[in-house]
Amino acid sequence: MPIIAPSILSADFLNLGRDIEMVNNSEADWFHLDVMDGRFVPNISYGMSIISQMKKAAKKTFDVHLMIVEPEKYFEEFKKAGADILTVHYEASTHLHRSLQAIKALGMKAGVSLNPHTPVSVLENIITEIDLVLIMSVNPGFGGQKFIPQALDKVRKVKQMINESGSKALIEVDGGVTLENVGELVAAGVDALVAGNTVFSSPDPVATIKKLKQAGK
Secondary structure, eight states, X not given: XXXXXXXXXXXXXXXXXXXXXXXXXXXXXXXXXXXXXXXXXXXXXXXXXXXXXXXXXXXXXXXXXXXXXXXXXXXXXXXXXXXXXXXXXXXXXXXXXXXXXXXXXXXXXXXXXXOTTSOGGGGTTTGGGOSEEEEESSOXXXXXXXXOTHHXXXXXXXXXXXXXXXXXOEEEEESSOOTTTHHHHHHHTOOEEEESHHHHTSSSHHHHHHHHHHHTO
C-alpha cells in the first residue's frame, strides 16, 4: 500500500490544530509541508516557525518540500523545526550532490524534486545518493491543479533507474492526485502520494485517506 502524505497547504489554517489531529488519527503516513518563497515559485506559503509549532502536535513523519532558491542556507533551521525528510528542487540546486550530503549529515532523509519540464535523466549520476524522488505532476506553487499525464512516464523511467542502479530511493508524486488516478500511479511505481485538495476538500477526509491507501492494493 502506498504512503499517503496529506498536503498541509490545503488545510484550514484557522483550524490547523484540528486538521493535524485528523491526520494523526487517520491512516496517513506523513505530513507533506510545502515551503514557498515567492521567488522559485509564484507563491508564498509558510516557514520554519509554523512547522516547529505543528511539530508539537503532529505524530507522523514531516516530509518537507523546499520550493525555494538557495535552499542550502536553511537546512539546519528546517532540521531544528522538525523536518524528517527534506526535499530540494534539482532546478534550485547548483551543487546538488553537496546539498544531499549536507541534509543527510544533519540526520534527515534527502529528497530531490523535478519540475514538469525537467527530464529524469538529470538524476542518473546521483540516484544512489537520493532517499526520495519527488515528481511534480503539476507546476509547483498552487494547490488544486490538474494532473499532468506525462508524470506517469517519468515515474516509470525513475523506477527503472532505481532498479538498475540499486538505489533505495522512494518515488513520490505531488499534484492532482485523486481517487481516480491513484491506482494508475501506484501501478506505475509510485511509493508515496501527496494529496491536498482531495483530502482536505472531502466531506470525510479520514475516509478519503483510507480509500487512497486501499487503492494501492
